[in-house]
Amino acid sequence: MESLIQAAKHTLEKHYDKSRHTVAAAIRTKSGQVFTSVTLKAQKIDICSEWSAFVQAVMSGEEIEMGVAVHRDQEGAFDIYPPCGLCRELYITYAPEANIVINDTTAVPAKELLPYAWKRKI
Numbered sequence: 041m042e043s044l045i046q047a048a049k050h051t052l053e054k055h056y057d058k059s060r061h062t063v064a065a066a067i068r069t070k071s072g073q074v075f076t077s078v079t080l081k082a083q084k085i086d087i088c089s090e091w092s093a094f095v096q097a098v099m100s101g102e103e104i105e106m107g108v109a110v111h112r113d114q115e116g117a118f119d120i121y122p123p124c125g126l127c128r129e130l131y132i133t134y135a136p137e138a139n140i141v142i143n144d145t146t147a148v149p150a151k152e153l154l155p156y157a158w159k160r161k162i
């Protein structure tokens with residue numbers, strides 16, 4: 041878990057921009073590949089950092105094992121960001137068993153982050 045948090049922090053240090061990139065995500069697959077990304081902010085839309093990392097992980101064809109997102113403030117302090125509702129929905133759809141880091145010491149299965157979730161009928 042700590043190495044994944046560090047990967048997210050490293051990505052955010054590299055790409056930090058106080059108006060656009062203040063959160064970074066790192067997602068690890070079962071083989072150990074780590075995919076990272078930062079939040080994208082435009083005039084009317086914000087794209088969570090998890091989304092881009094998530095797409096990369098899904099496109100790898102591997103099962104997602106763990107995910108984390110970290111926020112950095114303007115003074116350089118980091119804290120863990122639990123996933124927003126949309127990201128929780130992505131996790132339970134694609135990786136319900138993946139462990140999601142919710143604070144410095146805890147990761148929980150994605151399926152526990154969004155109980156009683158709505159499921160699309162196909």
Ligand SMILES: [Zn+2]
Nearest residue numbers: 088124126127
């Ligand atoms: Zn989100």
